[in-house]
Amino acid sequence: MNGIDHNSITHFPKRPKLSDSFISPTEIQSEFSHHSPSVARINNGSFGCCPKSIISAQKKSRLVIKDLVNADHVDEISIVDNATTAAAIVLQSVSWGFSQGRFEKGDACVMLHYAYGAVKKSVEAYVTRVGGFVIEVQLPFPVSSVDEVVSDVVIPVKELVKICREEGVDQVFVDAAHGIGCIDVDMKEIGADFYTSNLHKWFFCPPSVAFLYCRKANECNDLHHPVVSHEYGNGLAIESAWIGTRDYSAQLVVPQVLEFVNRFEGGIEGIKKRNHEGVVAMGEMLANAWGTHLGSPPEMCASMIMVGLPACLGISCESDTQKLRTRLRDKFSVEVPIYYRPQRDGEVDTITGYARISHQVYNKPDDYYKFRDAINELVNEGFTCALFS
């Protein structure tokens, strides 16, 4: 690749072996040539990406997903629009539990403080409203070691589920919106009752398609799609396959996506590995360039990583992050989400802003240099978020 300064990058991933059987860099760029050319696109986490060859394909998919996630039976796999819809399905069934007296008022629902905003709203709509009690578990951030991690209950999902079983939790729902293509997804190993992941984020499907896994051993026949149509009562997977006239094409391209993925060396595992190595390398490059640090050790990130922004930027609230993000998009053509981490008591001159950078197959080092230089320029000109108000 042109433009790589091998002095400043210590661990940039080895380029995939160029052979006739694997997709070439030129082909990759071509697959993503519809991406806006002037933007350094390092926010794959929000909306994902979809290669051109997928956009025009159609075929049925639940079997492919079942194999991908190591589920026992295809009946356990329902296809829905997105993780948000999956959350509504699971939470609606919890709601019925309260309304129909199977659960008592005050019975609890536990979630992480960092649960996705939309999921929290869904919990409010379906659980709080009918008398359920909601507990939010606080997690530390940033984290610097695995030990701290274990004692502070930030643990791999598999262990979390195990603890739930030991503690007599009725049902466990894993929201793995970023799942396939980003992290390891093995239903039997994880052992949750319900598991959802979007396929349009890291698995190259067009917007939008997700799967909701329901363990067969469960009383899964009580789950229903909230949009009720002709197939009501025929099981969630069948209900979800027809919820009125609409465009189902995104749900039909999963086999084609698998074909696309297998054009890469190592298939989806190879992609994951190289994304991880790439984002860590770029994260470290940025942290070094700015004199900051990463939000978590490399082993606790997948294809996205949090990189501290210079404290002198003075990010002091949520709206600062939005405005800084807009400035980066409009003035520097860099697309990256910014996260605000409030200063705690006793902390001085802390880093209060983190960028969540991503690495996906279409990214190049230039994208991250662009971001590096943008922040350096802001720092050099004495920019602070106080200027926004």
Add this chain to the structure above:
Amino acid sequence: MDQEESRNGDFAHYNDHHVSKKPKLNPLHIEPEIRDEFSHHRPGIARINNGSFGSCPKSVLAAQQNWQLKFLQQPDDFYFNTLRKGILHSRTLIKDLVNADDVDEISLVDNATTAAAIVLQQIGRGFGEGKFNGNDTVVMLHCAFQAVKKSIQAYVTRAGGSVIEVQLPFPLISEEEIIREFKKGLEKGKENGKKVRLAIIDHITSMPCVVIPVSKLVKICREEGVEQVFVDAAHAIGSVKIDVKEIGADFYVSNLHKWFFCPPSVAFLYCRKSNVSPDMHHPVVSHEFGNGLPIESAWIGTRDYSAQLLVPSVMEFVSRFEGGIDGIMTRNHEQVLKMGRMLAESWGTNLGSPPELCAGMIMVGLPSRLRVWSEEDALRLREHLRVHFGVEVPIYYQPPKDDSEGHARDKDGVITGYARISYQVYNALEDYEKFMNAINILVDKKKICKMLMTE
């Protein structure tokens, strides 16, 4: 092709091929421009079932692809700067079309099925949270769309409410029959001090297809103390003129992808502004929960919202026709009547309803000799027509009543089968002649439904 990242969102012009001259309308033969707009329809098929899945012209599909590509090019930018403005634009145009007071009364959802879930979920909460008494009722028409019936089961029956179905006579002579039966149904709903919490009234029923005098029925509901009225008008927009204020319902839904040239799928749900907080929520809860149904519905997680952005393109498309959408509706109605009469005359049968109770679709009696004697027979005939004659038309089975009064008859017996034919701008005389001949051939060959091959 306009591919600029226009921040201001130039919504109006997505066609490269602006045609300044409006197509001359001789409705029995398709103009070349119209034929071209629908050239993606499978050739060789007499497509006279616009009611089920609608149709969408090429220029609107091109506009949709433009929106989809815009999202894929830079999704964050689209999400922050383009999407909501586009949805608001569509909603505003709909508001004017249906004579709503306020754009806040218009939400865009996937389809009427989703709208039904929204309305019924709210009713379900009323039962679940004890606001309604057990056994308070929901009244609906017997011929309500099957998916809506399932939704009532899922949200009302499950929560303890009871359901009254109003039988409508068919075939119909006049709207008085509808009004009479509906009043009877409401009385049943109020028996023994029960309260009717919701009446669901179709504006245009699906099978059999009839235009219902909704304004009159809504008025009766108000007089009889029905708490909420939901009009399921899945077929209405682009079929009949809609004036939501005049109709006076609390909720009104219509699909834009049936008769209003949008691709699948998009519908509008009108919710009358009222003093009582309506407690309407989209069942897929996301960031905008609590900000009002229109705003909630405009973001229900990452997905393709392009169909919701196309109303301006559709307005442009229909303006190329003489009289715009009104002209289209008038001509569709005239033509479907004409075609229906032609078929009925050729077969020696009847029409299922008087002209004033039909819009762009009409029920035409099938020769009794075909012996449509069950729903399976109807399905068999439909498939046989599709596979062997290239005719796509839904068939309806009307069970005979015990007394044979009020039954339509032809020279051979009681008419129990009806075809629901439609007329939309892409149709031509040949489509109906094809159907007419197909049935005549079957009758000549003394075929009956049970013996029809479907492969």
